[in-house]
Amino acid sequence: MNETDFIWVNGKMVKWQDATTHVLTHSLHYGSGVFEGIRCYETSKGPAVFRLKEHIKRFFESAKLISIKVPYTQEQIIETVKEIVKVNKLKECYIRPITYYGYGKMGLDTKGAKVDVVVAAWPWGAYLGEDGLKNGIRAKISSYRRPHPKSVPIHAKTTGVYVNSTLAKMEALGEGFEEAVMLDYKGNVAECSGENIFIVKNGVLITPPLDLCLAGITRDSVIELAKKRGINVIEKAFQKEELLAADECFITGTAAEITPVREIDNTKIGTGTAGKITAMIQEEYKKVIHGNNKDYLKWLELI
Ligand SMILES: Cc1ncc(COP(=O)(O)O)c(C=O)c1O
Structure with missing residues (x-):
């Protein structure tokens, strides 16, 4: 992977190598998370994220469909996406927001399970070459x-x-x-x-x-x-x-x-x-x- 400097984890900018998770994270066992894939491109006015609002809307809809309540607003995640591109000084990149049931509860009942939200960004060229x-x-x-x-x-x-x-x-x-x-x-x-x-x-x-x-x-x-x-x-x-x-x-x-x-x-x-x-x-x-x-x-x- 093309590592960058920071990943946003539950409201904080964390160094890339410190953005780790516990092995007993709920979603690691049951696949109980949703994610987005977004791209940012270079334009004459600087980097610009393509259809950001639509991606974040789908992110929240995905979460809703598996009953995850994202503890942030869509506007906050939109701002976070822009921030992650900025702090990593990226011109063109791929952006990956993910929300999932985190550490603290096992079993298929997700009631009361902690919800984590992460936004990462890194340079990623042509996916199929x-x-x-x-x-x-x-x-x-x-x-x-x-x-x-x-x-x-x-x-x-x-x-x-x-x-x-x-x-x-x-x-x-x-x-x-x-x-x-x-x-x-x-x-x-x-x-x-x-x-x-x-x-x-x-x-x-x-x-x-x-x-x-x-x-x-x-x-x-x-x-x-x-x-x-x-x-x-x-x-x-x-x-x-x-x-x-x-x-x-x-x-x-x-x-x-x-x-x-x-x-x-x-x-x-x-x-x-x-x-x-x-x-x-x-x-x-x-x-x-x-x-x-x-x-x-x-x-x-x-x-
Ligand atoms: C199964 C599947 N179909 C289609 C798409 C294309 O969606 P989008 O154009 O929003 O990236 C994706 C990628 O997210 C996908 O995973």
Whole structure:
């Protein structure tokens, strides 16, 4: 990891190496925490956090879905995110707020368990590699399915549920692919291990609806930017066959940004390179995150 100087822990700035936790922390045993992934980018006016309010709103909603009462307001966490970038003197970075049941209580009953809140930030480059961003990645359709919506709240970024993503990611990497495409319990294409998914067919942009996937903030940004460029966007369920027959495919996420997919299960997607619409959306997104599109300065929170 690219270590920085400070991590914010329960209201205090703590030195990176001192931000440790007890081995009997509740969430370490039961996965009872929620987190966010946010990015900060360099702009001509200094570092700016992309869609900070939306990320913190989702953070609180995730917490609510697993009954964690965050002992801070959304405004306080927003200010903390800005502070953590500032004190670590970062220009571009990844930001990780997390809240979880802490030390002091064991067993599945979380009533009265201590709630910890942490915000960390560190430099993190292209999640799927620079080459992946440019030329596209190879993905595998995972043998692991996304959790049934009646098993866990699928709209919460719950730490424990990420074991599902870890298994899928490791399976894909183990077979020489870079990412895992995951189906839901019915066999619909849902999302990837840490990204939403889009296909392009005959000029139309198609993505699974929100009852099948996390409400990705990059997904939302892409839909808005595509519509603004006059592209027809449809949110609908589709299956593996439609995915493999797509003209283009790309995946979206805070970490992965907009990464083209050039091959799935050894089947070339379109021409087997980053498609035209994909490249255009990547370009638009890049302008927006670096503050070069005045219509979307509203998405940037300057430090
Ligand atoms: C399972 C999953 N789907 C989609 C996403 C993309 O969401 P976002 O664009 O808000 O980062 C993520 C990342 O948070 C994720 O973990």
